[in-house]
Amino acid sequence: MGSFLEDVNKQINGVDLQNCYHCQKCSSGCPMAAAMDFKPNEIIRMVQMGQRDLLLRSSAIWLCASCETCVTRCPNAVDIPRMIDILREMSLDAGVVPHDREVIQFHESFLGTVKRGGRVNEPIMIATYKLKTGTYLKDVVVGLKMFLKGKLSLFSPRTKNRKSIRRIFSSTAKF
């Protein structure tokens, strides 16, 4: 196993993080930077410095909205969104429970319905999320309005060949 930086670079499989010269264009244009504990260019620097534990516990990696503004504007084409996805996977693999675990609980709820039905069933996805997070009352009014307009169908069509979906999930599963 290589250094933390080497591990991340290998997975990025493109421009190495050493190419960043910290012009901070990424952090300046990041819509989430104000809410993050570490700004995008700081995250790059921390990977370079081997600050693995601090990063895998950070809020920033889960607050990134994947808007891809940073990589689009980066003068050196450093793929920051891909780096962040890699850190997220490392954080999950390491079993870190971050402060922003509701973001992960959302992803689990979302992918759970895809795994079962091939497509997202929004009411079931939201119900699962609420059970996981205990946020039962949040968004009830908005949800009810949508339900009454027929925008949250309990019986949305599913993929028929669910075996093919299960195969995709099992062949890409990491554990």
Place this chain on the structure above:
Amino acid sequence: MDYSYYPGCSLHSTGKEYGQSVEVVSRALGIKLHELDDWSCCGATSAHSTNFELSVALPARNLAIAEKRGLDVMIPCAACYNRFKSAQHSLAQDSDLKNNISKSLDDDYSGSAVIRSPIDIFHQDIGLESLKEKVVKKLKGLKPVSYYGCLWLRPPEICGFDDTENPIMLDEMLTSLGAESRNWSFKTDCCGGSLTISKTELVENMVGRLMRMAREAGANCLVTACPLCMANLDMRAHEDVQLPTFYFTELLALAMGLEGPENWFGLHNIDPVPLIKSLKLL
């Protein structure tokens, strides 16, 4: 004109009016849509945030289905479009990944499918002149700002949209419908995407800013081509800054005098009908 069609999950639920208006407008423009046989979810943000291989394999299954028919694939959802394009890009770059993922698919994947947005298809394949000829009701008095968001555009070498920082296809289409399209600097800013459920407050701030900037630009509505942007703009803006948001296809249908707009407007959270009625467009 024939295209394969991948509606994606949202267009059957929260983005129902988008799905219906895409289909109605396509039909009226002489476009025949062939829905992909037994399609499945693209995995969206949740897959690529947690499992890279899964985020490539889920779109690859649909791309392999699309390859069998060989038609260009219309994808109206910006998130699905982005995931399909990204998966295709990753598979073209990495032959080991392609070999691994191909093993989990029923159909052969070669990477030949051409992925298109309805914005591009209506603007380029149909063309502004033909659109203009179909207009029976000019959208006079409607002052929209075009909101493209993130996922049609970025990263540019993967998405291949007209211009990453200043896209104009939606603006030009709206102008050809007779609307008074407003220029603004927030066309490509982020709405917060799927964080709307887990980080609602952050998304409310982002949407609030978009609404305020749209007002400052003299707009009386926003126009989007993404069901995620729509959900956030329509449901996460505080009352004091709210402006109605339309799918661009709803406005195409309205200008072309097609059936449907009144029903679709009824599905919005921020009611656009008072604005439309005040302009005598309904």
